[in-house]
Amino acid sequence: LTLWKNLKMQTQNSERPAHVPPERVVDFDMYQPLKAGLDIHESWRALQESGAPDVVWTPRNGGHWMVLRGKLVTRVLQDYRAFSSRVVFVPKETAGAAFRAIPITADPPAHKAFRSLVTAEMTQAKVKSREGTIRSLAVQLIESFRLKGCCNFTQDFAEQMPLRIFMEMVDLPFSDAPRLKTLVDQYTRPKPGVTYDQVWRQLVEYLQPLIDERRGKAGTDMYSRIINGQVDGRELTNEETLSMTFNVLIAGLDTVVNFMGFTMLFLARNPTARHELAADLGRVSTSMQELLRRFSLVCIAREVTCDLDFEGVQLKRGEMMLVPTLLHALDSRENPDPMTVNFKRPSLSHSLFGAGIHACAGMHLARTEVRIMLEEWLTRIPEFSIDPASDIHYIGGNVIGVSPFSLIWDVSSTRKVSV
Amino acid sequence: MVKFRFVQNNGEALDVETYEGQSLMEAAVAVGVEGIDAICFGSAVCGTCHVYVEQLSAVGEPGETEETILAETGLRKPNSRLACQIRLSQACDGLTFTVAPPRRD
Numbered sequence: 390l391t392l393w394k395n396l397k398m399q400t401q402n403s404e405r406p407a408h409v410p411p412e413r414v415v416d417f418d419m420y421q422p423l424k425a426g427l428d429i430h431e432s433w434r435a436l437q438e439s440g441a442p443d444v445v446w447t448p449r450n451g452g453h454w455m456v457l458r459g460k461l462v463t464r465v466l467q468d469y470r471a472f473s474s475r476v477v478f479v480p481k482e483t484a485g486a487a488f489r490a491i492p493i494t495a496d497p498p499a500h501k502a503f504r505s506l507v508t509a510e511m512t513q514a515k516v517k518s519r520e521g522t523i524r525s526l527a528v529q530l531i532e533s534f535r536l537k538g539c540c541n542f543t544q545d546f547a548e549q550m551p552l553r554i555f556m557e558m559v560d561l562p563f564s565d566a567p568r569l570k571t572l573v574d575q576y577t578r579p580k581p582g583v584t585y586d587q588v589w590r591q592l593v594e595y596l597q598p599l600i601d602e603r604r605g606k607a608g609t610d611m612y613s614r615i616i617n618g619q620v621d622g623r624e625l626t627n628e629e630t631l632s633m634t635f636n637v638l639i640a641g642l643d644t645v646v647n648f649m650g651f652t653m654l655f656l657a658r659n660p661t662a663r664h665e666l667a668a669d670l671g672r673v674s675t676s677m678q679e680l681l682r683r684f685s686l687v688c689i690a691r692e693v694t695c696d697l698d699f700e701g702v703q704l705k706r707g708e709m710m711l712v713p714t715l716l717h718a719l720d721s722r723e724n725p726d727p728m729t730v731n732f733k734r735p736s737l738s739h740s741l742f743g744a745g746i747h748a749c750a751g752m753h754l755a756r757t758e759v760r761i762m763l764e765e766w767l768t769r770i771p772e773f774s775i776d777p778a779s780d781i782h783y784i785g786g787n788v789i790g791v792s793p794f795s796l797i798w799d800v801s802s803t804r805k806v807s808v
Numbered sequence: 809m810v811k812f813r814f815v816q817n818n819g820e821a822l823d824v825e826t827y828e829g830q831s832l833m834e835a836a837v838a839v840g841v842e843g844i845d846a847i848c849f850g851s852a853v854c855g856t857c858h859v860y861v862e863q864l865s866a867v868g869e870p871g872e873t874e875e876t877i878l879a880e881t882g883l884r885k886p887n888s889r890l891a892c893q894i895r896l897s898q899a900c901d902g903l904t905f906t907v908a909p910p911r912r913d
Contacts, residue, residue: 513842
């Protein structure tokens, strides 16, 4: 998923179409959701709690529908017949048209064969076989700054770990990581004056030689498997191969980085929750679910495929429906007292990884990365806080985020632990 | 919270105590149950979260769509369910779910 953070959207509001009842209209810009005095999750929840109906329409970003409740989030994501993934970003004509990646923007029946090439490499069993590598990488990163008493958490850890694991999985040298990171950043956070086409050409310059080199060889890395994969009994075209290698490259990077950011920001500010988690690391894969819920962060869109009666409104073919999956987690109908992190809540429900056929193919890997971060970090650096010099601000987008921040700690409170 | 047991493909038992409200599939994925790949993540179309329920009456019979998918797996037993279609509640407390072998197709 991409952020498109700095991509300036059309600022002109769209006219309300005649079939949209006035009481369904809210003025909400998904790229600029922040309300004064609230953090980004609180700002989204303020919309949900504003008394607005469960399905609303905003004139921003080309004009689009939005679902505001958990039940509707899963319903839209699971109904791929009525809600197509052909376009997944708003505005449809700009960000939406520019983003094409297989399998994210593929629909059934073609979608299944492409997705299988990815999921085959991301099964529980495959992720488990990498756990040792992931753990030693996490330890190596933590140990590189533990005795300094501080780090820029975002740059020194969160941006490093997923990218390096990815490089290992696709068998690319770590030395290429900075170049790849720059390329992905340029794509997901375009600089003014740089067009999508220019960035895409640079990505192709990197990916094409790699594809040519691995095609027809028996490599076992994820890229080789995709490049030499079959869909419905045929080889992939070069364009499909580029699209897929690009898709897996960008898919898990920002999401995991941003999730780690929200999580560690919260744990730095909340010693009680931190101690509770650290006291029972054996159960962290379960208690972590509460963090996955509370810091859900993706807003994806779907294109309506046919005129449709939906929850009391008329949707027209071709209109866009925004699905803020984070609102599922923050919906008090699904999770009582949703803003509180409560590891002991009896029940929870969220859509952090989406739902349905496009659910995050990398979810097992993402969970493993976050779990190992928590296990290794809380064991080695159990006490930490936000560097007061860090200016915390939030970033709206398809994957919401928090700006880079630094953590500080007393070195004498840290522990050296052998793996 | 609800407690139950998975028996994984490798024969190992895994005891889980987790949050109600989510599906059994989500709970399995969260703790990394071997053999639950959950490829369609809740759409009941892929049959990769197939379990055999020790006491089927506690969770109920499969629905119509689910029934079709279970039949397609070729691994259907009288106590088959898709984990994504079981909502966790106190009714699941103490149950054992045996993960079905991987689909052969």
